[in-house]
Amino acid sequence: MIEFLQQLINGLSQGSIYALIALGYTMVFGVLRFINFAHGDIYMLGAFAGFYTAPKLLSLTGGGPSYAGAALVLVAAMALCAAAGVIIERICYRPLRAQPRLTVLIAAIGVSLFLENGGQFIFGADPQAFPEIIADSAIELPASWGDFASLTITIGQVIVIGSTVILLAALRTIVLHTRTGMAMRALSLNPLAASLMGVNNDAVISFTFAIGSAMAGAAGILTSIQQPSIDPLMGINAGLKAFVAAVLGGIGNIPGAALGGVIIGVLEALVVGYVNPTYRDPLVFAVLILVLLFKPSGLLGKAEREKV
Amino acid sequence: MTRFFTILSALLPGVVFSVASAADPFRVGEFASLTGASASFGQSSHKGTELAVEEINAAGGVLGRPIELITEDDQSQAGQPATIVRKLISQDSVVAVLGEVASSKSLEAAPICQQNKIPMISPASTNPKVTEVGDCIFRICFIDPFQGTVMSKFARENGWKKVAVLTDVKQDYSVGLAEFFMKDFLANGGQIVREQKYSTGDKDFKPQLTSIKASQPDAVFVPGYYAEVSLIAKQAKLLGLKVPLLGGDGWVGDSLLKVAGKSLDGSFFSSHFSSDDASPKVRNFVDKFKAKYGEVPDDMAALGYDSAMILADAIRRAGTTDSGPLRQAIASTSSHDGVTGKITLDAQRNASKSAVILTIGGGGFHFVKKVEP
Numbered sequence: 001m002i003e004f005l006q007q008l009i010n011g012l013s014q015g016s017i018y019a020l021i022a023l024g025y026t027m028v029f030g031v032l033r034f035i036n037f038a039h040g041d042i043y044m045l046g047a048f049a050g051f052y053t054a055p056k057l058l059s060l061t062g063g064g065p066s067y068a069g070a071a072l073v074l075v076a077a078m079a080l081c082a083a084a085g086v087i088i089e090r091i092c093y094r095p096l097r098a099q100p101r102l103t104v105l106i107a108a109i110g111v112s113l114f115l116e117n118g119g120q121f122i123f124g125a126d127p128q129a130f131p132e133i134i135a136d137s138a139i140e141l142p143a144s145w146g147d148f149a150s151l152t153i154t155i156g157q158v159i160v161i162g163s164t165v166i167l168l169a170a171l172r173t174i175v176l177h178t179r180t181g182m183a184m185r186a187l188s189l190n191p192l193a194a195s196l197m198g199v200n201n202d203a204v205i206s207f208t209f210a211i212g213s214a215m216a217g218a219a220g221i222l223t224s225i226q227q228p229s230i231d232p233l234m235g236i237n238a239g240l241k242a243f244v245a246a247v248l249g250g251i252g253n254i255p256g257a258a259l260g261g262v263i264i265g266v267l268e269a270l271v272v273g274y275v276n277p278t279y280r281d282p283l284v285f286a287v288l289i290l291v292l293l294f295k296p297s298g299l300l301g302k303a304e305r306e307k308v
Numbered sequence: 309m310t311r312f313f314t315i316l317s318a319l320l321p322g323v324v325f326s327v328a329s330a331a332d333p334f335r336v337g338e339f340a341s342l343t344g345a346s347a348s349f350g351q352s353s354h355k356g357t358e359l360a361v362e363e364i365n366a367a368g369g370v371l372g373r374p375i376e377l378i379t380e381d382d383q384s385q386a387g388q389p390a391t392i393v394r395k396l397i398s399q400d401s402v403v404a405v406l407g408e409v410a411s412s413k414s415l416e417a418a419p420i421c422q423q424n425k426i427p428m429i430s431p432a433s434t435n436p437k438v439t440e441v442g443d444c445i446f447r448i449c450f451i452d453p454f455q456g457t458v459m460s461k462f463a464r465e466n467g468w469k470k471v472a473v474l475t476d477v478k479q480d481y482s483v484g485l486a487e488f489f490m491k492d493f494l495a496n497g498g499q500i501v502r503e504q505k506y507s508t509g510d511k512d513f514k515p516q517l518t519s520i521k522a523s524q525p526d527a528v529f530v531p532g533y534y535a536e537v538s539l540i541a542k543q544a545k546l547l548g549l550k551v552p553l554l555g556g557d558g559w560v561g562d563s564l565l566k567v568a569g570k571s572l573d574g575s576f577f578s579s580h581f582s583s584d585d586a587s588p589k590v591r592n593f594v595d596k597f598k599a600k601y602g603e604v605p606d607d608m609a610a611l612g613y614d615s616a617m618i619l620a621d622a623i624r625r626a627g628t629t630d631s632g633p634l635r636q637a638i639a640s641t642s643s644h645d646g647v648t649g650k651i652t653l654d655a656q657r658n659a660s661k662s663a664v665i666l667t668i669g670g671g672g673f674h675f676v677k678k679v680e681p
Binding site: 002003006007010011013014124125126127128129132136137138150152154156223226227228229231234237268269270272273274276277278 | 343344345347383384477504505506507509511512514515516518519522535538539542543546547548563566567569
């Protein structure tokens with residue numbers, strides 16, 4: 001029982017990372033109807049942004065790991081990733097907006113390969129040690145909880161789950177309660193009508209990319225707190241799993257992305273802990289196949305009929 | 309008259325070349341993982357090999373000719389060793405190949421060297437299958453059937469009767485070493501309370517470690533490579549798994565302590581070489597290595613050095629680099645005084661050598677004991 005709860009906690013923490021990355025996939029799909037395959041590599045850029053800015057930012061807050069310092073690093077990484085996302089959209093995707101969907105999809109694959117191999121060239125292909133921005137340790141549970149006191153929840157896990165909840169809430173507020181959010185929703189329904197209603201499509205699309213990339217950047221930093229070994233190819237695996245999470249939850253559906261992320265994270269932890277760790281990846285992709293076969297619109301998505 | 313000069317000038321290159329051929333270098337190929345996830349292995353072994361080649365050439369080379377070391381990077385990726393070894397043999401026409409540290413990579417390249425009858429000397433691959441490929445494949449280190457028993461005996465000596473094992477299923481080295489450890493441990497009354505697995509490149513081990521923690525072991529055997537071991541140690545400590553970790557020579561990598569920090573303190577692993585060794589030969593080697601590279605050599609560097617020295621000595625003894633005689637000369641290496649000990653190759657082309665057990669603490673490795681075969 002305790003072991004099961006422990007695996008749930010592990011899965012929730014890992015699932016939060018997938019949820020943050022999945023948000024980017026889902027928002028871009030919702031607004032532009034295309035899968036940004038380079039999104040997983042933005043996550044990698046976030047981790048490296050933290051790697052390079054952490055020493056300077058931590059020295060501003062007193063030298064060692066600290067919550068203030070970590071918050072600074074998080075904000076810096078999110079800002080840098082947002083900028084990267086906007087630049088990529090501007091250079092690679094906007095010129096192709098009038099082209100068939102397939103063209104921009106292939107362009108996205110190209111951007112992904114460029115980021116991965118460029119990263120290997122610039123940052124070096126060897127794994128690097130991410131600096132400690134938070135003194136991570138297990139939280140002592142009160143002995144009065146009896147058996148449950150032997151559960152281990154680390155500060156890092158609490159921060160990951162907490163940050164994800166906060167970021168999700170912030171995103172929901174933006175999408176539902178701001179004019180820009182309304183513009184995003186309008187764009188996802190009908191771009192032409194939105195532009196006729198005075199929405200600046202280009203600006204809203206850039207904003208969507210910025211937010212999605214910032215989420216991925218945050219995911220990169222939050223991961224590195226617990227797994228401080230970063231390398232330029234780390235975005236491949238995480239990006240794929242987050243993509244599956246987005247599809248599972250309903251691509252284009254924001255709460256769906258979060259739900260999908262958590263489900264994938266927990267499923268992974270349970271398979272690895274109880275069945276066989278080698279089945280971790282096959283399971284996740286089996287989920288993808290099953291979802292596409294039986295409920296392609298995902299758990300929370302609505303089946304769309306395309307009127308020709 | 310012009311005819312005479314034409315013929316003379318045509319003959320001149322021939323004269324020049326025949327003078328040069330006396331100092332033609334022996335071309336020796338080296339394949340190592342200079343970049344990528346196991347870059348530390350390749351960088352270390354390459355530095356040791358390079359130092360040895362420099363020393364040999366400074367002393368006049370072998371049979372009056374210098375050695376030219378042609379090094380190729382396999383980027384720690386499967387599939388690459390085969391490609392680059394083929395290139396070394398066919399394009400660079402090397403007389404012998406040095407490499408690799410990781411058993412999986414040696415296993416990839418060995419059939420190619422065997423097919424072309426080019427002797428291959430692995431400095432540090434410990435999986436027994438490597439030399440079983442053929443009679444042109446040699447190694448100058450001990451093999452995992454021995455290394456497995458070293459840590460098994462150490463665990464039993466420390467009273468750790470219940471051990472959990474965490475294996476990297478993508479590496480032949482890890483799978484083999486785990487098997488040999490478990491065989492010896494079970495045969496001597498120990499208990500394997502849980503077996504868990506992971507793959508090279510994984511970053512999250514909390515599910516496996518949670519399962520291991522629930523089995524309440526006295527120690528955990530992690531026969532993997534340093535990149536994953538460092539994360540495993542960190543996450544184990546976070547999860548409250550306080551028992552010592554045990555490992556093998558795959559732990560030796562520069563990022564091990566950088567990533568793991570204090571979480572590996574009090575853990576033990578078996579290895580080929582201790583830079584604390586007081587013997588004059590080792591101290592001499594450590595000083596020369598520090599002078600050239602500014603860092604203390606680890607066992608991959610020491611083995612890289614010994615592998616090049618043994619190859620040069622074999623060429624000297626054979627008097628030629630023709631495959632047959634060279635092969636035989638390497639096979640008959642006996643009591644070679646290396647920095648990793650006295651090296652004698654047996655009939656299976658493996659070396660029977662002692663292992664050292666090191667512990668981790670205070671940011672470095674410390675010698676615990678030597679174990680004879």
